[in-house]
Amino acid sequence: MKLNEEEQFILNEYEKGHIKTRTPLKSEIAKIKRIAKSTFKKDKRITIRLYDHDYKGIQKKAMEMGIPYQTLISGMIHRYIEGELFEK
Numbered sequence: 001m002k003l004n005e006e007e008q009f010i011l012n013e014y015e016k017g018h019i020k021t022r023t024p025l026k027s028e029i030a031k032i033k034r035i036a037k038s039t040f041k042k043d044k045r046i047t048i049r050l051y052d053h054d055y056k057g058i059q060k061k062a063m064e065m066g067i068p069y070q071t072l073i074s075g076m077i078h079r080y081i082e083g084e085l086f087e088k
Helices: 005-015 026-039 052-065 069-081
Strands: none
Touching: 052 069
16 A cells, blocks of 8 residues: 555654553544444435446446445545545
8 A cells, every 4th residue: 555655754763662642531532433334334325327338338337346326426525525426
């Protein structure tokens, strides 16, 4: 896995012993769990129309990946919004 500059700095400092870890407090764990739950909560439903060949292609790709096609579509949209997908 490739680390960015900040992540590499943190790893280096940890390996040198400059950063110590601790067990999080129960209140911190609860807060992290709440944030994680809300982060992955899909709370919007949409309807879209697709060309039949696109729909079948998405279903085929999803089947190859072993995931539901809705998950594939949602993931593609998320990656595009986050700037991880680019036009050729």
